[in-house]
Amino acid sequence: ANTLLAIRELDVTFTIGKKQYPALRQLSFQVKEKERVGIVGESGCGKSLTSLSVMGLLPESATITRGEINVAGKAWSPGMGEEWNATRGRHVAMIFQDPMSALNPLMPVGKQIAEMALTHLSVSKQEAKELALGMMAKVGLSRINQLYGEYPHRLSGGMMQRIMIAMALICKPKLLIADEPTTALDVTIQAQILDLLREMNRSTNTAMLFISHDLGVIREVCERVIVMYAGYMVEDAPVQEILEHPKHPYTAALLQALPSIEKRGQLLYTIPGRVPPLTERGDGCPFAGRCPRASTICHTKTPELETCGNGHRVRCHLYAEGKIFA
Ligand code: SF4
Ligand code: MG
Numbered sequence: 451a452n453t454l455l456a457i458r459e460l461d462v463t464f465t466i467g468k469k470q471y472p473a474l475r476q477l478s479f480q481v482k483e484k485e486r487v488g489i490v491g492e493s494g495c496g497k498s499l500t501s502l503s504v505m506g507l508l509p510e511s512a513t514i515t516r517g518e519i520n521v522a523g524k525a526w527s528p529g530m531g532e533e534w535n536a537t538r539g540r541h542v543a544m545i546f547q548d549p550m551s552a553l554n555p556l557m558p559v560g561k562q563i564a565e566m567a568l569t570h571l572s573v574s575k576q577e578a579k580e581l582a583l584g585m586m587a588k589v590g591l592s593r594i595n596q597l598y599g600e601y602p603h604r605l606s607g608g609m610m611q612r613i614m615i616a617m618a619l620i621c622k623p624k625l626l627i628a629d630e631p632t633t634a635l636d637v638t639i640q641a642q643i644l645d646l647l648r649e650m651n652r653s654t655n656t657a658m659l660f661i662s663h664d665l666g667v668i669r670e671v672c673e674r675v676i677v678m679y680a681g682y683m684v685e686d687a688p689v690q691e692i693l694e695h696p697k698h699p700y701t702a703a704l705l706q707a708l709p710s711i712e713k714r715g716q717l718l719y720t721i722p723g724r725v726p727p728l729t730e731r732g733d734g735c736p737f738a739g740r741c742p743r744a745s746t747i748c749h750t751k752t753p754e755l756e757t758c759g760n761g762h763r764v765r766c767h768l769y770a771e772g773k774i775f776a
Contacts, residue, residue: 454481454482454625455504455659456519457517458517459477459518460477460514460517461515461517462503464511471729472515472731473499476682477496477500477683481659485658486658487658487674487675488659488661488674488675489678490662490665490668490676491679492721493663495678496681496682497678501629501661503519506526514528521541521542521625539570541623541624543625543626544618544628544629545618545629546614547629548634549602549607549610550603550610553613554602555601555603557601558599558600559601560583560597561599564579566620566621571621582620583598586612588653589613590642591609591613608643611631612643615643615650619654625656625657626656627659627661628659628660628661630662630663632662640667644670658671658672665705669693672689674761677692677698677700677704679700680736683755687763687764691761692705695760697764699741700740700741703719707721723739723740733751734749735751756770
């Protein structure tokens with residue numbers, strides 16, 4: 451399949467006062483057409499920052515200081531502004547954790563979906579309404595004619611997330627970025643929304659970049675997983691490969707912290723320590739302070755990204771060239 455999103459050697463830097471703090475470092479990965487890729491990591495690892503970079507929605511204090519973002523063959527460059535928004539808007543849509551904050555509280559939900567079509571497709575008002583109703587049915591909403599005129603506050607969290615998915619997909623984007631789309635929902639509804647996203651990927655061929663702190667959720671949805679830690683991509687591999695042969699000690703810890711049937715009744719493992727905040731990141735491997743396998747070199751030298759077969763990439767001194775892969 452063709453490459454849809456390509457990020458190469460991306461650095462994003464925050465400026466706080468007069469100081470500069472790197473928040474994303476040498477980030478390189480791709481999403482192919484129709485592919486479902488997950489980004490996992492604890493909060494503060496740069497997952498959302500990655501998606502905001504693609505969307506052109508970085509906060510004022512953050513700048514892309516190096517690297518390349520390419521969407522559907524078109525490269526981003528500094529100062530593109532509106533031109534990038536147009537390209538990105540045509541091909542990429544996004545849904546968030548909190549649909550309520552993304553919806554207009556004063557406009558009926560059906561109309562908000564129709565407005566999306568009116569703005570981006572050359573359709574009449576009547577056609578936009580029909581498209582919206584069609585999308586509402588497709589995302590599994592019922593009593594759609596009545597629901598069309600309801601205001602957001604009348605809907606449950608799960609229904610609102612379905613409305614957001616309808617809004618995101620109505621213009622047929624090539625890529626849907628979903629940032630913790632089920633984190634605010636209870637477990638049953640979460641499973642339904644994950645089913646829906648998988649189903650929409652199959653029926654519309656929209657590729658997905660799925661962001662979550664929960665490897666259990668990513669495992670349900672994605673074909674490939676990118677693990678981020680403190681601004682670095684530390685591992686990238688097909689989902690089965692990650693689950694069966696995690697290489698990076700951070701990935702292994704995330705897996706150990708996953709609840710499972712075998713672990714039922716046991717105290718759930720939590721990774722000791724915390725992600726170093728932006729202002730406290732120095733040289734060496736960013737995971738060194740929490741890593742059970744750290745050695746002296748880990749505290750002074752940042753590991754390079756190594757490619758090690760089976761579509762697997764890892765950033766850890768244990769796998770550096772010349773060492774035997776564990
Ligand atoms: Fe652990 Fe060292 Fe690998 Fe970092 S480089 S994950 S500290 S073993
Ligand atoms: Mg986030």
